Amino acid sequence: MAKGVIGQSLMKITERPPVVFVRGEGSWLIDREGNRFLDFVQGWAVNCLGHCPPEIVRTISAQAQTLINASPAFYTDRMLELADKIADCSCIDRVFFANSGAEANEGAIKLARKWGALHRDGAFEIITTENAFHGRTLATMSASGKPQWEPLFEPKGSGFVKVPFNDLGAIERALNSRTVAIMLEPIQGEAGVVPASRDFLVGVRELSRRTGVLLILDEIQTGIGRTGKAFAYEHAGIEPDILTLGKGLGGGVPLAALGAKEFVCCFAPGEQGGTFNGNALLTAVGSAVLDAVMRPSFLEEVARKGDLLKNRLSDLSTRLGEGEVRGEGLLIGWVLTRADAGRVVQNAFKRGLLLNAPRQNILRFMPALNVSVDEIEKMLSILEAAMAES
Numbered sequence: 219m220a221k222g223v224i225g226q227s228l229m230k231i232t233e234r235p236p237v238v239f240v241r242g243e244g245s246w247l248i249d250r251e252g253n254r255f256l257d258f259v260q261g262w263a264v265n266c267l268g269h270c271p272p273e274i275v276r277t278i279s280a281q282a283q284t285l286i287n288a289s290p291a292f293y294t295d296r297m298l299e300l301a302d303k304i305a306d307c308s309c310i311d312r313v314f315f316a317n318s319g320a321e322a323n324e325g326a327i328k329l330a331r332k333w334g335a336l337h338r339d340g341a342f343e344i345i346t347t348e349n350a351f352h353g354r355t356l357a358t359m360s361a362s363g364k365p366q367w368e369p370l371f372e373p374k375g376s377g378f379v380k381v382p383f384n385d386l387g388a389i390e391r392a393l394n395s396r397t398v399a400i401m402l403e404p405i406q407g408e409a410g411v412v413p414a415s416r417d418f419l420v421g422v423r424e425l426s427r428r429t430g431v432l433l434i435l436d437e438i439q440t441g442i443g444r445t446g447k448a449f450a451y452e453h454a455g456i457e458p459d460i461l462t463l464g465k466g467l468g469g470g471v472p473l474a475a476l477g478a479k480e481f482v483c484c485f486a487p488g489e490q491g492g493t494f495n496g497n498a499l500l501t502a503v504g505s506a507v508l509d510a511v512m513r514p515s516f517l518e519e520v521a522r523k524g525d526l527l528k529n530r531l532s533d534l535s536t537r538l539g540e541g542e543v544r545g546e547g548l549l550i551g552w553v554l555t556r557a558d559a560g561r562v563v564q565n566a567f568k569r570g571l572l573l574n575a576p577r578q579n580i581l582r583f584m585p586a587l588n589v590s591v592d593e594i595e596k597m598l599s600i601l602e603a604a605m606a607e608s
């Protein structure tokens with residue numbers, strides 16, 4: 219078929235602006251006409267070190283000349299190295315590598331159910347929260363709490379019970395002998411950057427321990443330094459039994475991980491796997507990302523720039539009579555009093571700024587973790603102009 223219209227051979231799954239990106243440099247994306255866009259989306263909090271960071275470029279080219287893929291049924295030096303690094307910097311003991319966040323969460327659901335079959339008399343129900351986002355496979359859609367998804371692709375998976383977010387009493391009431399786990403995001407990203415309160419997280423941890431059910435934290439968006447700590451659970455001083463990672467872990471390549479404490483690790487051979495899982499090329503990149511994020515003072519810098527972004531947005535919000543600025547580190551949401559966040563995103567785009575509106579009245583900011591103060595200031599001035607025009 220003739221290739222005249224942009225995207226005519228792609229399945230239409232979202233409305234994309236009519237530009238074609240060909241290059242990325244740090245906080246900037248460049249289209250084929252040479253226009254530069256300041257990127258505060260970064261592939262949905264994926265490119266944690268920005269576009270084409272030297273650490274990742276070097277790692278990919280060196281690893282590509284050494285070993286790209288062995289088999290998920292063999293050890294490679296890179297797979298072992300990254301698993302050790304994740305275990306060293308987090309509360310979990312073992313990891314299973316996956317290629318997407320949804321796949322890691324799907325694995326978490328399977329692991330919890332297997333553990334329930336072995337240790338909780340066949341308990342299988344997982345309590346999840348309203349407006350949660352856990353992925354787009356059938357099971358992770360079922361675990362998610364997006365109201366628009368309710369009628370889609372029926373029948374989805376069963377065994378998920380939804381409760382309001384930040385409501386400990388509702389979890390307590392939903393718990394029963396079939397419950398095997400509680401699954402949460404420490405900050406609901408897709409819902410519009412809604413943080414779990416510290417009391418809620420501490421309460422859920424205490425409740426799950428007391429009742430013998432597992433706590434699964436989905437840190438696919440919040441993990442790997444996004445909130446100014448390596449993992450968001452650290453802010454609340456708690457530890458999950460199962461932890462899922464994705465997005466920032468690969469810094470732009472498809473890499474995710476399901477992690478668990480030793481006592482939960484109960485997959486028998488053949489029950490879990492995947493052709494590309496733990497691929498040497500991708501795990502090498504994950505290692506380079508972790509080295510960069512865990513080096514001294516990197517996370518302090520993320521926290522400092524996060525505070526700066528939050529304070530400056532709060533000032534702007536006060537000045538313009540807009541709403542709350544919330545979130546942690548470099549995952550920030552701004553609530554607008556008017557329901558035209560999509561319009562602001564479009565106007566910002568015309569001015570060379572990439573932003574995201576997860577809800578009609580919410581803007582989300584998730585720049586590279588190494589974004590500069592100048593880039594933050596530049597973003598704010600374009601944003602203010604885009605707001606004025608909207």
Ligand SMILES: *Cc1c(COP(=O)(O)O)cnc(C)c1O
Pocket residue numbers: 317318319320321323351352353354403407408436437438439464465
């Ligand atoms: C992005 C995201 C997912 C899904 O990850 P994919 O890589 O898109 O499958 C799951 N949970 C959370 C919290 C996310 O932000």
